[in-house]
Amino acid sequence: MAGCGMSWLKILGAVIVGALLLTVGILLGHFAIPKGGNGQGAPSWMQTVGRDLSESLLQSFMDQVESGKIRENLKSLASQPHMATTKGDEELVKLLLSRWQDPQIGLDSASEDVYGVFLSFPDPQRPNSVAVVENSSQIFSTRRSEKNVTADQAHADVVQPYAAYAPPGNPRGRLVYANQGKHSDYQELVNMGIDLNGTIAITRYGGAGRAAKAVNGAEFGVAGVVVYTDPADINDGRASEEETYPNSWYMPPSGVERGSYNGYFGDLLTPYYPAKEFTYRIKESEIQGIPPIPTQPIGFEDAQTLICDVQVNVHNQRVIKNSSNVMGFIRGSEEPDRYVLYGNHRDSWVHGAIDPSSGTAVMLEITRVLGKMLKEGTWRPRRSIIFGSWGAEEFGLIGSTEYTEEFYSKLRERSVAYINVDISVFANATLRAQGTPPAQSVIFAAAKQVQTPASSSVSVYDNWRNHFNRISPSYGVIPNLGSLGAGSDYASFIHYLGITSMDIAYTYDRNKTSARIYPAYHTAFDTFDYADRFIDPGFTSHQAVARTAGNVLLRLADSLVLPLNVSDYGEKLEELYSVAAQGDFLANLTVNNLSLDPLKTVIGRFKSVAADFNQRVTKLKEEESPSPLQIRMVNDQIMLLERAFLNPQAFPNKYYYSHVIWASKSSDEATFPGLADAYTSALETGDWDQVRKHLTIVVQAVESAASALEAMA
Amino acid sequence: MAGCGMSWLKILGAVIVGALLLTVGILLGHFAIPKGGNGQGAPSWMQTVGRDLSESLLQSFMDQVESGKIRENLKSLASQPHMATTKGDEELVKLLLSRWQDPQIGLDSASEDVYGVFLSFPDPQRPNSVAVVENSSQIFSTRRSEKNVTADQAHADVVQPYAAYAPPGNPRGRLVYANQGKHSDYQELVNMGIDLNGTIAITRYGGAGRAAKAVNGAEFGVAGVVVYTDPADINDGRASEEETYPNSWYMPPSGVERGSYNGYFGDLLTPYYPAKEFTYRIKESEIQGIPPIPTQPIGFEDAQTLICDVQVNVHNQRVIKNSSNVMGFIRGSEEPDRYVLYGNHRDSWVHGAIDPSSGTAVMLEITRVLGKMLKEGTWRPRRSIIFGSWGAEEFGLIGSTEYTEEFYSKLRERSVAYINVDISVFANATLRAQGTPPAQSVIFAAAKQVQTPASSSVSVYDNWRNHFNRISPSYGVIPNLGSLGAGSDYASFIHYLGITSMDIAYTYDRNKTSARIYPAYHTAFDTFDYADRFIDPGFTSHQAVARTAGNVLLRLADSLVLPLNVSDYGEKLEELYSVAAQGDFLANLTVNNLSLDPLKTVIGRFKSVAADFNQRVTKLKEEESPSPLQIRMVNDQIMLLERAFLNPQAFPNKYYYSHVIWASKSSDEATFPGLADAYTSALETGDWDQVRKHLTIVVQAVESAASALEAMA
Structure with a gap:
């Protein structure tokens, strides 16, 4: 049988081939055939259930956030006055809906939620005023509207300055200066021997809440309250036309801060219940915390003219009107029953370029980029995301509060966190964030990944730490996360529902201004032009806020383990x-x-x-x-x-x-x-x-x- | 190169060998090498995460529930009086702890939680009484204790009959019969022209809550209240010694129903907060819903003797004492953060064989069988199970309420359901269950799997449907699940925490007795002998309750999808x-x-x-x-x-x-x-x-x- 025997070489070759085949088989068996119970495929959820945040996707998100888009958003949003429930507001509802339902850059779905809420408006036929009277003749009256400086102020829908919820009336009396209208301010006057009964108190903004100035005054017998903005508080002392808008960011002499004179929040007639048609409403007489006496805000130009006897003429009317929230949804892939909420109000007092449209412009840019990734199929969050464009915030955080009342149970059980970006840019010096302690870690993580507008080599985090810092026993010198009060729509989320909440914005260099708030706040001068020329030329601070807040949002929505540090x-x-x-x-x-x-x-x-x-x-x-x-x-x-x-x-x-x-x-x-x-x-x-x-x-x-x-x- | 070419046969052989090797490789690769990320093993949780209820384990559990063990439990539990915080109660705390910490039949762990709670006791030195007085001499006084019929009544720790929380005092006045002490009962007397001021009202148990009889009376000027048990209400009219215990289950003439005269529940000094050492206590004067006037319960033997002027002598003392809950835990394997709660109180008024030890005896049998399976390694529930042996229930559901106050947040977020088995057997005719609607489905499922004590061919479910039923629009004729009031420890779970709750027991054939409750209730005749001879000879109803409640517990703890039908x-x-x-x-x-x-x-x-x-x-x-x-x-x-x-x-x-x-x-x-x-x-x-x-x-x-x-x- 000699001659044709296999050589060792051949045997070796066959063994190698056999081993290779075996190996290929093992590899095919292990990797190419899916495993699972009963010899079927592994359940498809196994591929995604452990999915974590993608850093590259996060970077891609931030890269796509464009300052130019935010500027365009703001131009549209602030093109006309859009006070709660007015035509301008209703048009923005449509704008929001069309953006969030857009086939290319929209969300999964969007809806409009309507509440019938209790509001207060001046009477267009009978303007409010504060008049100086001598005997029975009026020798001076405050202006009916702010001076027209950029055409925006002449828009037919500019609401005249007024104190929302102040009752109508025409009290007349001696004018007394009551500082900020705090309880102690009135007490001091009494201690000085001044009889406050029947007087008109003139107070400046600040120190006490708006409503408190009248509530406190009424306790001392005051008959009417006038509230003015002091140039020392808002304009770093500048008071002339030359020094103020349109020549600078400061408030012109005719500017008047409007506002809601309401000590609580939510619809005043339906505490704890959504203001739906079927909802029981308390009596107006049962409302607490609103001015019991006529109250009117005025500008500092008028304030310095007032002397002796004045008459406060208020013709405000209270009315129930329909106000909408616009809600946008992105369904979570793995945990659809966990919600990350992001919101801002939509309504303004006049054009509201800064308050609130700077926040809405940022929100729309965030949703544009996320919507694009969603529609392209490159991303879907692990958890659900809910965006809220709240109505009637200016009257007392009404839209957001009604939302939390209506969905109390669901939101309480499922909400991971609420991110609020109201005014996104007060000024362009530094980030300013408020929140409860667990929010600190996620805001820090985001702020470290965003560059400052001023320098690509400085992070938003480092710049923030330079401006506001504290020494933490655990971490050393870190940026100071502020506390949440009740100044914006996070209020009911944190105070009523106990949801970890935060508020994010860019703000002032306190070495450069001591303004109580940006000077055009709640006036007819808070316009696109004002934002574009004085607040954030180039919109790079808006961009930094969009990147930071969007980064926080993505971390909360996508991280396998929630990035909130409980300790x-x-x-x-x-x-x-x-x-x-x-x-x-x-x-x-x-x-x-x-x-x-x-x-x-x-x-x-x-x-x-x-x-x-x-x-x-x-x-x-x-x-x-x-x-x-x-x-x-x-x-x-x-x-x-x-x-x-x-x-x-x-x-x-x-x-x-x-x-x-x-x-x-x-x-x-x-x-x-x-x-x-x-x-x-x-x-x-x-x-x-x-x-x-x-x-x-x-x-x-x-x-x-x-x-x-x-x-x- | 001829001669040594491979034949086709050889080639075929090589191909076959190769194919075999490939196949073996594929099989090895697929089955022998565990799958997982990075080529490592499949995560171990994959094997268990979808684990569902095991019907065979359920059956095995039920088979292991022994009536004899329950009887032994009850004999130990009811061997001596064990009123809240007394020596007898403290000894049961130790018994519970030792059972639940037993290496063979214990749970994962057990603990004792202590609260300092506000209780009320009679003065052993100065017994309460109701006396008939003529001029200034006492011509009759109610008995100090129940008649000794089985030696149990002579135990040194039997508490004299009293109305817990009734204030001390010695009011004397004309006796008036005020029926059940309802508001309308007193009103009727007034309408009949009777002046109630300064009178002593004698009322029978039933109709109004215990405390309400005194609260209502005081409103009408009544000075003291006597409460007796009417034989018509509790004994189907039987009133002689021959017809009553120890000759039957009926209450002897000397029997007195003790009870807490407390309209609310939980520790009276610490509403909404656990009664810990640091806890703020309201003033005694701020307590609501307890008798404002001296009140004393008596037996019907004494009741029929009372005439004309009587004096109510009450020497009760209020005191803060330490009361314990004993808690037992079994950690869930897959969802340790989901709790199924099961509880019963431990404290009695006297020996409390039926109330509550019949429930505790059942609970201990359930934990014995579960503990055995646990320690043998044959079972661990999907979800965590928490057993509670509540203290001071008789004084107003105090132990369970303090527990819900202390762990409010955790329990609210994590509790699947609460099962209460207080008195487990009132009588042995039929199951009686109360609960909120989602409990219906799981109780029905369990009741269908348990046989009645009377016949192995009739299920507890069918027998129940024969006794209590209703026509459901969805299901036709089904057993009637009753509503939960606030009569046992489920109260704070359902009313305060909103946890799906249920109460399970065996009870009367209403064709055979109209007793308001089993006649020895809250008397010194509620003894092991009473239970063993009259309530459930053979303890088979106890066994049926243990099987049913244990079945419910296992279904809630082990089912992949919770067996509660929300619709x-x-x-x-x-x-x-x-x-x-x-x-x-x-x-x-x-x-x-x-x-x-x-x-x-x-x-x-x-x-x-x-x-x-x-x-x-x-x-x-x-x-x-x-x-x-x-x-x-x-x-x-x-x-x-x-x-x-x-x-x-x-x-x-x-x-x-x-x-x-x-x-x-x-x-x-x-x-x-x-x-x-x-x-x-x-x-x-x-x-x-x-x-x-x-x-x-x-x-x-x-x-x-x-x-x-x-x-x-």
Whole structure:
């Protein structure tokens, strides 16, 4: 059988071929045939359930944000006055809907939600005025409208200056100067021996809320209130025509700040319920916190003319009108039942180029880029995104509040965070952000990835830290994240629903101006021209805000683990605690047999539990392929932390306020709000029981928060 | 090159070998090498994330439930009096802890939670009494204790009969019979010309709550209240010694029903906050709903002796004492952050064999079997299970309420359902279950799998349907699931937290007895002997309850999709609506310009949305391997449906009640409670605005519920 035997070489070759075939087979078997139960394919959700934020997509988003588009948006948005429920507002509703329903750059869907809300308007036939009278003849009357300087002011739809919700009436009396109209301001006049009964108080903006100036005055017998803008407060002292708009950003002498004279927020007739047709409305006489006496704002030109006896003539009318929110939706791919909310109001007082259209222009640019990626099929967020263009904010955050009332339950259970960008650019010096502590980490992460308009080598984060900073016990010198009050549409999200909220804008260099706010605020001079020439020529600050806020939005919507650092709450709790735990505050507590020990203990517990939580999250993130339910569990803990601070019983007399850490307060003590108010009140009344009660409320809230972050057994 | 060419045969052989090698490779590659990212193993959670209820395990659980073990449990539990916070109670705390921490049959862990709660006890040195007095001499006094018939009554720790929270005092006055002490009962006496001032009212149990008898009486000037048990109400008329215990289940003439005279629930000094050391306590004078005048319960033997002038001598003392909950935990394997809660109170008035130890005996048998499976490694639930042995229930559901206050936020976010089994066997005729509508489906499913004690061929479900049934528009004749009031520890779970709750027991054949409740209730005759001889000889009804409740528990803990049918709420909403939408109710609404149309519309919307939801769930369940996040999403919708009905603003004057569908009401109208009360009140006062308001509240609640079940975009 010799001759044709296989040589070793051949055998070797066959073995190699065989091995190759086996290997190819193994590879094919392993990689080419999908695995799954019952020999079928692996479930398709396996491919996406662990999807995380894509940094390249984030970069691509930011690259696509164009300043020129934002400028175009603003030009359209501010082309005419668009006060809530007016024709201009209705046209913007259509604009928003058409953008968000656009086949190329639209969202998944958009809708218009209508509420019948209680508003207040001046009577076009009978203009309000403040008149100087001598005997029975009028020797001077304030102007009916602002001076026409850029044609915008002559638009037929410019609303005359007025104090929304101030009652009509024509009180006449001696004029007294009551500073800012604070309670203490009126008290001081009385202490000086001045009889305020039947007087007209002239007050300047600032110090007290708008409505408070009249509410306080009425308590002292004042018959009418006039509110003016002091050039020292808003114009860095500039008061002449030459120094003001259209020659600079300062308010002209004829400028008048309009505003809502309303101490609460939401529709005044339907607290806690959406203002739908079927909804019960309280009586007008039951409304709290609006001026009980005629009140009228005027410009500083008129203010310096007023002397002796004046008459305030107010013809405002209250009326229920339909106001719309425009809502836009992008469905989440993996967790459609988790919502990231982004909103801004749509209504202005006049043209509202800065307030609010600078924010709407930014929102529309963000939705354009996201909508494009969505329609191209290159992106769909992990979680759902909801955009809100709120109506009737200027009258008291009405649209956003009605929205939270209508969808209270759903929003409370499913909302990850709310991002508010109202006025996006006050000035172009630096970022300014407010928010609750968990928002800090995501805002910082975004701000580090955006360049400043001024220099591509400086990040928005570094520039921000240069302007506003603080020393953090955990991080050293960092930008100072401000606290949220109730000044824009985030109010009901944080105070009523307990949703982690934030507000983002570009703002002033405080070394360059001390203006209380940008000078054209709520006047007929807040126009596109004003924005284009003085606030942000080139719209690069708008672009920086769009990139930062959009970056935050994408991180919240796409990150596998929510990018909110819960342990940052510990620092805030310590800070609020430390105010009560020293000096007179502590001494007074001790004298009254009140101990801060339980509070100290529970804050310590919160910090330790939060640190453990973060360690567990870090370990989970390091896993090759973490369980989707484990991820969901920690995300739910992060999302719901803020809810654990809610207590609907804590502040029974304050509509909506139920977040124990952030509720409004009257006291100057910079500690927990309920504790601060109870303490200040106890100093006068001796009611230390209320202090004890509010200590319990705070301890219980912090304990709940700690408990919410604990490991599951 | 001829001669050594390979033959075709050889080539064929090589091809075959090659193909085999390739195939082996493919098979090895596909099956032998685990798949996963980066070529690593498939994540281990893939094996378990879709795990569903095991029917065979369920059957095994039920098979292991032994009536004999329950009997042993009850013998231990009821061996001595164990009123809240007494030595007997403390010993049961240890018993519970040792069972739940047992290495063979224990749970994952157990703990003792202590609260300092406000209780009321008689003074052992100065027994309370009701005495007949003539001039200044006492000619009769009620007995100090029940007659000793089985030695149990002579136990040193038997508490003398008293009305917990009734104030001390010795009022003396003419005795008047005031029926059940309802407001209308006293009013009738006044209408008959009887001056109630300074009288002692004798009232029988039933009709009005215990506290209400005294609260109402005090309004009419009554100085003291005596409460007795009428044999007609509790003993089917039997009143002699021969006819009563120890010769039958009926209450002996000396028997006295103790009880808490407390109109609310939870610790009275710390509403809304856990009664911890740091917690603020309101003043005793601020407590609402307890008797303002001395009150004392007596037996019917003594009741028939009372004539003319009597003196009520009450020496009760109020005190803050430590009361414990014992908590047991089993960690869920897949969803540890979802809780199924199961509880019963531990404290009794005396030996409490039936109330509550029959429930505790059942709970301990359930935990024994589950603990065994757990320790053997044959089972771990998908979701976490929490068992609660509540303290101080008899004084006003205190332990369970404090628990919900302390862990409000966590429980609200994570609880799937609460199962309460208090008195597990009132009598052995039929199952009796109460719950909110979503509980119906899971209770039915369980009841169908358990045999009745009487016959192995009849299911608990069929027997139940024979005893209590109704015609359902959706299902035809089905067992009637009762509504939850506030009679046991489910109260704060459903009313305050909005957690789907249920209460399960075995009970009477109403053709055989009309007893208001089992006759030894709250007396010294509620003993092991009583249970063993009269209530459930053989303990087979206890066993049926343990199997049914345990079956419900396992279904809730293990089912992939929660076995709660949300669409069953639609039927209840329709039923409540229909009461208002007809007859006088409707006529009065119409006259006052109030329309039910929005309510009708929104209930229709709820039903349609719920039906769609169920269809989506059915489709999802049919998928081979549904996405764990999709499953979690629908489970969260099911879990949180009940929460959508909560409104903390709806009933500002009723502690804890915030569930719009189930709040307490005073009106007899069987419609939505707020609407019913507002309507009844408007008939008197003409305040139809409140009716309008409560219509809004109901519409908004149902709308929220519908919205919570909607598809995610």
